[in-house]
Amino acid sequence: MNIVVQKFGGTSVRNLECQRQVLQKVLRPYRNGNKVIVVLSAMAGETNRLLNLANEWSDNPDPAEMDSMVSTGEQVSCALFAMLLKQQGIKARSVLGFQAPVETDGSYGRARIVNIDEEKLKAMLQEYDILVVAGFQGCNDGMRITTLGRGGSDTSAVALAAAIQADLCEIYTDVPGVFTTDPNMCTDARKIDRIAYDEMLEMASMGAKVLQIRSVEFAKKYNVTVHVRSTFSEEMGTIVTQEDESMESVLVSGIAYDKDQARITLVHVKDTPGVSAQVFSPLAEQKILVDMIVQNPSKDGLTDITFTIPRANVDQTIEIIGKLKDEIGYEELRSHINVSKVSIIGVGMRNHSGVASKAFQALADENINILMISTSEIKVTCLIDDKYTELVVRTLHKTFDLEEDDPTRHHENSHDI
């Protein structure tokens, strides 16, 4: 049997009118004789509403109960959509994480999928033509509900497509594909026709929330071609796939930004072996994602360590490092929360020099101070004052000629199965 996986995000399922549009997208592969696995998010705003509710009830919500509660958003949208399908006379049902089952590890709030039962899903597909699977949720080996982190329905979809070896995996969202930068920030952003897994991974991990990072990791690992496209138009979207030569000829593919950053500096730390481990191990134990790290000598056997973390983890980090003040032996801890990260990404950078210096010159021309810099083979990241984020994104977008130049290059509906 041919199996198509289609995932629809929160804005796509936010009300009856939108769900009727989703229905049209789902009916197409169904009418062409495919079995369809539809993966849905919660209705737009619902996950935030539920998270706020928990925080109102408790200063420190129990993680297992939090996941039980926050996963209900997807349960609602799936059951409602299954009703629409059944009304059409289609053999369909909703499937929750524990029913699929989507097995995860035990880490509530950011669980990892460890197994999906292919046989069980295929057996369900013998009985039903369309399965409406709740994204974002799974269950651990204690049969408790877990969630996969914000944006986790993307990962549910790609993991299901990998497990069941789907013939097509489509991620439908509120923009027509992956763009050279966030189209909601920069109106000149251009849709990318094809993007390599590694570039998409960098875009996602550097802040482009159009796909959750782990969904791209799954796609790369299991070689799932993902088509990111709009629920509200017919045009071709972006194919996320293996790198090919044509991709290397493009120097810079996109610009990503992340405003939810903070910078921590430990002033005058002893410059001796083991100090970095003393600082970063306790943060890693608490699953705090440290990204950019700079260490430079200040005076007489002392050094300053500066690093970035998600803004949401600032208080926790100050508490952890504060308790270790004597052990680590630093003089002062400084935190700056008004920073953001802007990254230039492209596999073409591997074979070209000068990208970083061109970016630095462009920012210098705008009189913007760069607070920290980090680079990898296919990425240059600058930390800046967050009030300049939009200006920096637009400036770099222009500097690397990423603007939309020919609006007619958008292809019309040409990808049917």
Ligand code: ADP
């Ligand atoms: P969904 O609810 O469908 O999962 P998300 O809000 O999670 O949708 O992701 C889509 C959003 O990602 C877009 O509305 C857009 O603002 C944002 N985005 C950020 N960077 C990019 C990019 N490079 N290309 C496309 N969208 C991007």
Ligand code: ASP
């Ligand atoms: N509903 C979840 C969220 O808002 C998961 C998702 O939409 O992908 O993060």
Ligand code: MG
């Ligand atoms: Mg999303």
